[in-house]
Structure formats: structure tokens, C-alpha cells
Amino acid sequence: REMSSVPSTARWEKPQGKNPPVVMEKRFEIVGRGVALVIGCGTFPTWNTYPGLFAALVTGNPVIVKAHPNAVLPAAISVKIVRDVLAENEIDPNLVSLAVVADLKATRALATHPAVRSVDFTGSNSFGKWLTENARQAQVYAELAGVNNVVIESTDKYRSMLKNLAFTLSLYSGQMCTTTQDIFVPADGIDTDEGHKSFDEVAADLGSAVEKLLSDAVVATAVLGSIQSPETLKRIEEAPALAAQPSDIVLASRKLDHAEFPAANVHTPLLMKTDAANEAAYMQERFGPISFIVKVADATAAVALSEQIVRERGALTVGLYSTKQEVIDAMTEATMRAGVALSINLLSNVYVNQSAAFSDYHATGANPAANASYTDSAFVANRFRVIQRRWHV
Amino acid sequence: REMSSVPSTARWEKPQGKNPPVVMEKRFEIVGRGVALVIGCGTFPTWNTYPGLFAALVTGNPVIVKAHPNAVLPAAISVKIVRDVLAENEIDPNLVSLAVVADLKATRALATHPAVRSVDFTGSNSFGKWLTENARQAQVYAELAGVNNVVIESTDKYRSMLKNLAFTLSLYSGQMCTTTQDIFVPADGIDTDEGHKSFDEVAADLGSAVEKLLSDAVVATAVLGSIQSPETLKRIEEAPALAAQPSDIVLASRKLDHAEFPAANVHTPLLMKTDAANEAAYMQERFGPISFIVKVADATAAVALSEQIVRERGALTVGLYSTKQEVIDAMTEATMRAGVALSINLLSNVYVNQSAAFSDYHATGANPAANASYTDSAFVANRFRVIQRRWHV
Numbered sequence: 001r002e003m004s005s006v007p008s009t010a011r012w013e014k015p016q017g018k019n020p021p022v023v024m025e026k027r028f029e030i031v032g033r034g035v036a037l038v039i040g041c042g043t044f045p046t047w048n049t050y051p052g053l054f055a056a057l058v059t060g061n062p063v064i065v066k067a068h069p070n071a072v073l074p075a076a077i078s079v080k081i082v083r084d085v086l087a088e089n090e091i092d093p094n095l096v097s098l099a100v101v102a103d104l105k106a107t108r109a110l111a112t113h114p115a116v117r118s119v120d121f122t123g124s125n126s127f128g129k130w131l132t133e134n135a136r137q138a139q140v141y142a143e144l145a146g147v148n149n150v151v152i153e154s155t156d157k158y159r160s161m162l163k164n165l166a167f168t169l170s171l172y173s174g175q176m177c178t179t180t181q182d183i184f185v186p187a188d189g190i191d192t193d194e195g196h197k198s199f200d201e202v203a204a205d206l207g208s209a210v211e212k213l214l215s216d217a218v219v220a221t222a223v224l225g226s227i228q229s230p231e232t233l234k235r236i237e238e239a240p241a242l243a244a245q246p247s248d249i250v251l252a253s254r255k256l257d258h259a260e261f262p263a264a265n266v267h268t269p270l271l272m273k274t275d276a277a278n279e280a281a282y283m284q285e286r287f288g289p290i291s292f293i294v295k296v297a298d299a300t301a302a303v304a305l306s307e308q309i310v311r312e313r314g315a316l317t318v319g320l321y322s323t324k325q326e327v328i329d330a331m332t333e334a335t336m337r338a339g340v341a342l343s344i345n346l347l348s349n350v351y352v353n354q355s356a357a358f359s360d361y362h363a364t365g366a367n368p369a370a371n372a373s374y375t376d377s378a379f380v381a382n383r384f385r386v387i388q389r390r391w392h393v
Numbered sequence: 394r395e396m397s398s399v400p401s402t403a404r405w406e407k408p409q410g411k412n413p414p415v416v417m418e419k420r421f422e423i424v425g426r427g428v429a430l431v432i433g434c435g436t437f438p439t440w441n442t443y444p445g446l447f448a449a450l451v452t453g454n455p456v457i458v459k460a461h462p463n464a465v466l467p468a469a470i471s472v473k474i475v476r477d478v479l480a481e482n483e484i485d486p487n488l489v490s491l492a493v494v495a496d497l498k499a500t501r502a503l504a505t506h507p508a509v510r511s512v513d514f515t516g517s518n519s520f521g522k523w524l525t526e527n528a529r530q531a532q533v534y535a536e537l538a539g540v541n542n543v544v545i546e547s548t549d550k551y552r553s554m555l556k557n558l559a560f561t562l563s564l565y566s567g568q569m570c571t572t573t574q575d576i577f578v579p580a581d582g583i584d585t586d587e588g589h590k591s592f593d594e595v596a597a598d599l600g601s602a603v604e605k606l607l608s609d610a611v612v613a614t615a616v617l618g619s620i621q622s623p624e625t626l627k628r629i630e631e632a633p634a635l636a637a638q639p640s641d642i643v644l645a646s647r648k649l650d651h652a653e654f655p656a657a658n659v660h661t662p663l664l665m666k667t668d669a670a671n672e673a674a675y676m677q678e679r680f681g682p683i684s685f686i687v688k689v690a691d692a693t694a695a696v697a698l699s700e701q702i703v704r705e706r707g708a709l710t711v712g713l714y715s716t717k718q719e720v721i722d723a724m725t726e727a728t729m730r731a732g733v734a735l736s737i738n739l740l741s742n743v744y745v746n747q748s749a750a751f752s753d754y755h756a757t758g759a760n761p762a763a764n765a766s767y768t769d770s771a772f773v774a775n776r777f778r779v780i781q782r783r784w785h786v
Contacts, residue, residue: 005770012749022743132529133529136525339778340780341783343782344782350415350417359419361779366426366778376774376778378774381771381774381775382771385758387734388734390736390737390753391739392740
């Protein structure tokens with residue numbers, strides 16, 4: 001749409017009083033900005049690569065897909081198919097190529113090459129920061145770390161809420177960029193359709209819901225998948241030390257055996273209680289199946305804390321459970337100020353960590369978790385230029 | 394258009410096999426990115442300020458117009474009218490404000506303030522570079538220096554061509570960001586409808602055309618306007634020293650008296666011949682009424698030199714005079730590669746340094762003279778974000 005709205009030709013007349021007008025013919029050509037580098041991530045080697053790949057390709061740029069060393073095959077298959085399709089259409093298949101380099105130095109050299117005019121990246125804050133500081137010749141589209149969170153103020157469907165959250169925490173072992181990490185619950189507990197629930201009851205019930213979901217080994221291994229990187233395994237191992245006391249660990253992470261893939265590192269989610277004062281524990285991203293049930297003073301404090309985290313640490317998703325319109329309104333205002341998508345009272349088979357293609361804006365670009373959305377005009381409009389020429393008729 | 398294409402609501406259904414579908418209601422809000430800073434320039438305090446001002450305002454951002462110290466009044470009048478219109482429509486007029494600061498430090502503090510999320514700037518390469526390196530919290534839209542140029546290969550309307558170029562060189566004393574600085578002419582001269590013209594004849598005839606245009610003092614002062622900055626006056630004074638020999642000065646700059654404004658610094662254009670080897674003279678921007686007729690080996694060398702300058706130094710405009718389709722094609726290819734707008738054989742009252750509103754793309758963003766066009770999707774699409782929320786129906 002951004003490209004089709006550029007006219008390819010125009011005839012322009014400049015009135016000259018009583019004389020005939022000056023008439024000019026104009027041509028407008030869409031020209032790509034240059035080589036696009038798309039740096040894939042290990043957890044979602046296709047989902048997070050395709051938006052940048054196709055946005056760059058469709059706007060007229062050659063693309064180099066730099067595969068994550070842990071996930072070369074999915075990228076290679078994708079690139080091969082793209083190249084086949086290009087060749088079938090008599091377009092030079094070298095328009096899209098695959099870079100397989102394990103050395104960070106090689107990636108840095110690619111990203112800072114003068115011919116590279118855009119870089120799409122999903123990954124760590126540290127490399128994202130390096131890119132924006134060093135790949136100055138390119139437009140950088142970066143999806144980085146964030147601290148996704150959910151506020152629970154009240155609910156009229158307690159069991160459904162717990163089931164919904166349990167699935168969110170478990171799916172792909174919390175290795176989605178959209179997985180909830182922090183769940184804010186008032187110290188006085190919450191009102192539900194099953195009566196008032198204390199903070200500790202909510203925590204325990206959520207732990208039970210996760211356990212129940214994962215009690216069947218076949219379901220569990222299918223939902224959890226395996227842990228992608230050694231760093232995540234290390235985080236799972238070290239996270240229990242963040243608990244102020246052993247009883248704060250609501251649910252310990254267990255290693256499961258996978259019947260079909262014995263070498264797979266399958267781990268159930270780790271769930272901890274913590275006080276809002278313990279910011280060091282829950283206010284930074286702990287990527288993987290590690291979540292905190294954070295005790296906050298009240299609903300107002302929960303909304304404020306959620307907004308603060310989105311502003312300072314970034315987030316791709318925020319959720320809210322509340323039966324009160326004023327709380328929903330306050331959270332809506334907070335998420336608009338902080339710039340993050342809000343899911344309200346999700347219960348059925350729709351989860352806060354899922355973005356629907358062609359219906360949800362994945363990331364906003366308005367908070368530190370990402371400087372771009374995958375699905376808006378800004379993601380494509382700056383990848384091409386319009387070059388015009390004009391002459392008298 | 395970028396904003397109106399974002400739906401404000403959506404109803405989304407997720408099929409559930411034999412069960413009724415999950416139905417969700419979604420809302421999408423357009424939210425500005427934050428405070429916009431528009432830094433005006435001295436030569437065009439309104440024309441170069443309005444695009445950023447209105448692009449930022451219409452996408453929901455408060456705007457601070459930082460006026461150039463030499464041109465506060467036009468900015469102040471504009472801001473006052475905008476504020477009046479806002480107030481008339483019961484919108485807080487403080488949405489648009491004027492910053493009048495002479496101290497560069499104050500401008501730097503403004504540009505790097507965390508609340509400022511976009512900076513529009515027209516001006517020097519040095520401050521533009523400083524902005525992109527330091528105002529990292531903001532999206533910077535910068536129009537900088539460039540070396541606009543014209544290639545003359547041949548013409549079938551010699552007199553009209555000279556008249557057209559003479560006006561371009563004279564208008565506003567060459568202080569337009571689109572004014573031609575370098576004119577490339579083959580060493581062997583050019584074919585015209587008045588027979589073959591040698592390099593020296595073309596140079597002399599262009600000088601005469603400028604002199605003739607400015608022979609009437611009333612016309613001259615109206616066309617030339619006055620020199621805006623002391624730096625430009627200094628450049629006019631020093632530029633003759635760039636000539637390899639006194640005879641290379643085709644036309645010396647003369648100071649004219651303005652009947653109505655005795656204090657105005659009115660100066661006629663300085664026109665010099667130079668050899669293509671003398672790169673130090675013509676390959677950097679010499680802002681103001683200073684132009685070079687550059688002797689190149691042949692038409693092919695002229696096209697190549699034009700492309701090289703656009704790539705390395707940037708340009709907002711490039712022109713060509715040629716009766717040969719193959720030269721027009723070569724220049725078209727060169728300007729598409731280098732990313733600059735091309736005007737071909739301009740003769741009548743249309744000049745290479747004029748961009749028509751709603752018809753020409755001013756700047757391309759594809760060469761060093763500017764990182765954005767004023768008139769494409771990319772100029773507005775990245776100034777706002779879409780924040781969504783969703784819930785079950």
C-alpha cells in the first residue's frame with residue numbers, strides 16, 4: 001500500500017496567464033535503499049525473521065539473512081524456498097542469501113558494511129544497543145528484551161483465569177518474547193466468583209493450575225518444547241536464589257524427559273512470590289520459564305508499577321484482570337501512555353502472549369522493548385525511496 | 394492517509410471446531426511518539442519548518458519550533474497563528490510553542506531532552522551530524538548540505554537553456570538548498586541549435602545571460618533578494634581565490650544597492666570556470682551565489698562525475714541538457730542509482746531549483762543531502778504509534 005500510493009507518472013500544468021500553460025511529464029520510480037540484513041534469533045528463527053525479510057524484499061532491497069547459530073536449518077530452508085521462487089520467476093535468486101557465521105565479529109562487520117542500509121534484529125538489549133550505536137549507516141529495526149506483565153485486580157471467572165495464565169506461562173517454556181514474567185496481585189488479595197482470595201491463595205492456585213496443565217507428560221512436552229539456549233538453562237538454575245525465603249517458591253522447575261527426543265532440555269516453569277520492594281528480582285527480563293507473583297499495595301499501585309516497568313524496561317504485552325470499569329479505564333490510560341498492547345480479561349483459547357496475524361499489532365515501537373512494530377506503515381515506508389524525473393512536453 | 398488506514402475497531406473471531414468461535418473486540422488508538430522539536434533555518438524559516446511542524450502535529454505530537462536567530466519573526470508569526478487556530482478549536486494552544494534561544498547549548502539541551510522524540514532540522518552538516526550522534530532518543534529528519542549539479546551535453550534551444558540556468562543561479566542569490574552549484578560541460582564543447590559551442594563559449598554565454606537578467610536593478614534586487622548570513626558574504630568574498638587564474642572568473646560578484654532597503658546585502662552571482670581535476674574547489678558545498686562551470690572530458694565523464702558527487706556529497710537536484718536519448722537514459726540510470734531527482738531539458742518557467750507542491754518529491758532521503766523526503770509516507774509514518782487493546786465479547 002505504501003508503494004502503490006506512489007504514482008508512477010504525472011502530467012503537471014503550470015498556468016501562464018493568457019499564454020498556454022507549461023506542461024511537464026513526470027516519472028516516479030520506487031528504489032530500494034540498499035542491502036538489508038536480517039539477523040535471526042534462536043527461539044523463533046522464522047516468525048521473527050519473515051517480517052523484516054519480506055518487508056525489505058518487497059520494497060526492492062536485496063536481503064542477507066544472518067541465521068542464529070542455534071537455528072540455521074529453519075533459516076536455510078526458508079531462504080532456499082525464497083530463492084527457488086525467485087528463480088522460477090526469472091529473478092536473480094542471489095537477491096536473497098543466507099549468512100552462516102558463528103563469529104560475532106563477522107556479524108558486526110556485516111551490520112556496519114556501508115552497503116547495508118537496514119538491519120532487522122531480534123535479540124538481546126546489549127547487541128541491539130551495539131547495533132544502534134555502530135550500524136549508523138543503516139535503519140535499525142530492533143525487537144529487544146522486555147518485562148511483560150499482568151495485573152490481577154479481580155475476576156468473575158477465577159478458574160478460567162488461572163487456566164489461561166497457566167497456559168501462557170507454560171507455552172514454549174516462557175521463551176516467547178510475549179510471555180508474561182510479572183503478575184501483580186494486591187497484598188489484600190482479590191475478589192472472585194469463588195469468594196475473596198488472599199495473595200497467597202492466588203499464588204498457590206496459579207501454581208496448581210500450571211501443575212495440572214503439565215501433569216500429563218505428553219501434553220507437557222508438547223506445550224513446553226525445549227529450552228533453546230544454555231543461558232536460559234543457567235537462569236532457571238540460578239533463579240530460585242532470588243526468592244527471599246524458600247517458601248516464596250510457589251512452583252519449582254522440574255526437568256522432564258521427552259519420550260521422542262531424549263536429549264531435549266524440557267523444563268517446567270518456575271513460579272515465585274516476591275514483594276514489590278524486591279525490584280532487583282522482577283524488574284529485569286529473566287528470559288525463559290521464570291515468573292514472579294509480585295505483592296503490591298493495591299490495584300492503583302499495580303497499575304502504576306506496570307506502567308513504570310513498561311516505560312523503563314519495555315514490554316510487548318500487558319494483561320489485566322478486573323471486573324471494575326474504573327480499573328480497566330485506568331489500565332487503558334496507563335498502557336496508552338507507556339505505549340504497549342493491553343489484553344483485558346482473557347479466559348478462553350486466546351492468550352496474552354499470542355499475536356494474531358492480520359489482526360494484532362505485534363510490538364508498538366513506543367517502549368524500550370522494540371523500536372518498531374512488525375505491522376504498521378512505519379515498518380515498510382522507510383525501506384524505499386522515490387526517485388523522480390521530469391521534462392517538458 | 395497513514396493514520397486513516399489504521400482501523401479504530403475490529404471484531405475478531407477464532408474458530409473452535411464444532412464449538413462456537415471465540416469472539417474478541419479490539420480497539421486501536423493512534424498515539425503520538427512525544428514532543429517534536431523543529432529547528433528552523435535562516436534562509437527559509439517557514440518553507441523548511443512547515444513540513445516537520447505539521448507532520449508532527451497531525452500525528453498527535455506537541456511541537457516546539459526552535460527559530461533560527463536570524464529569522465525569528467516568520468517563525469513567531471506562524472506559531473502565533475497555529476496557536477490561535479488551536480485555541481479557536483478549543484485545543485490547548487501550548488501544543489505548539491516557540492523557542493527563541495541564541496545559545497547553541499540551549500538548542501543542544503532541547504534536542505537531547507528525553508521527552509523529545511523527533512527532531513526536524515534543516516541546516517549544516519556539522520550540526521546535522523551532531524544531532525544524529527547525540528539526539529539518540531529521537532528520530533532525526535535532517536536536510537543538510539549538498540552539491541547540486543547540471544550536466545550540459547547538447548541542446549536544441551541554446552538561448553532558452555542559458556536563460557533558464559541564469560535564473561536558477563540568480564534566484565535568491567543561490568541560497569536555495571536546490572540551487573545548482575556545478576555545471577559540467579565537455580572540454581570539446583556542445584552541439585546546439587546555434588552550431589557547435591566551445592567550453593569557453595558556453596561559459597561566457599552563461600555569464601552574459603546572468604548579466605542580462607540582472608541588468609535592470611529593479612528586477613535584479615527582486616530576483617536576488619539579500620544575503621542572509623555573514624558566512625555567505627565571507628564565502629562570496631573568498632571564492633575568487635579558488636580560480637586557478639584570473640581569466641577563469643567568468644562573472645565577478647557585484648554588490649548592488651537596494652532602493653527600498655539600503656542595508657540589504659544584495660550580491661550578484663559569482664561564476665567560475667574550473668577543471669574537473671580541481672576537486673577541492675567544486676566538490677564541496679559553497680552555499681550562496683557561487684557556481685562552477687566544470688570542464689569534463691566528455692558526456693560520459695560528466696554523468697559519472699555527477700553520480701559520484703551525489704553519492705559522496707549529496708544533492709537535492711540534478712539537471713541534464715541533452716538531445717540524445719542514450720545520454721538521457723544514462724543520466725536517468727545514474728540518478729536512480731545515486732538517489733536524486735532529475736530535471737531534463739528545462740527551458741520555460743520551470744527551474745531545476747523549484748519543487749512544485751503536491752507534485753514533486755522534495756529531497757529523496759537516498760543520498761547524503763537529506764535522510765528523508767518531505768513528501769513521502771516515511772516522513773509521517775514513524776511519528777505515531779498504534780496502541781491496541783482487546784477483550785472477549
